[in-house]
Amino acid sequence: MRRDDRDEPFDDLFREIERMMNEMMNGADANVNFNSARNVDTGFGMDTHVDIHETDDELRVVADLPGVEKENIDLECDGETLTISAGSDHRQYDERITLPQRVNEHTASATYNNGVLEVVFDPAEQSSGISLE
Template sequence: MRRDDRDDPFDEFFREIERMMNDVMDDARARGGAGAGGPAPSDPSGADVHLDVYEEDDSLRVVADIPGVDKDDIDLRCDGEVLTLDAAADAREYHERVRLPARVDEHSASASYNNGILEVTFDRADDSANIDLS
């Protein structure tokens, strides 16, 4: 016995999802959004970057999702208090400034980039310095 596709109980559900996705894509095309055949968004705020900061005992770790970027096209800078991320891909650009929750030793930074995930680790800077009396 051959099953009739018209009797599929999920057919209406999938049609509604497809309709909603088409509406979203049409709205994106109307605004000229990235991934919709239009130019990349001109918003330099880095709103596309999903970024998490993890505080550990002696270190601070920043993890960012920046898919579609070549490793050589990532520029990272840190002054000990703010991490600046600039990256460019064919479809979009990422610009993000992150105020770190603790002062870090920017010279201790190590970074890795794998499958669109950037991870930067810093050693925490000493909060105070010992002062010798002479």
């Protein structure tokens, strides 16, 4: 018996959904667009959620680190990149997040509550002009 497309009216729909899912999964480690104007390279796996909220007064990074104890988290920032190193019995996080703007890493504050890490930075001061004498 010859297969007729009318026998499976949803085949095209299912193939398109599968194609879109494969495309999304293959690009999971690519740059993620959080607020349509900025690309943020998170490097986190697919089950880790990272948000970056940017205002004139601060830059806030919120990351889910389920199952990690507070004392097992190490944070470093050079003003342009935030590095999160953390571990649990089941998973190791060692991620670099390229920040969408330069920040003053010396004013950073961080909190960790119920598996959610929140790091807040002040924006870096704008470069001052150099007068030529």
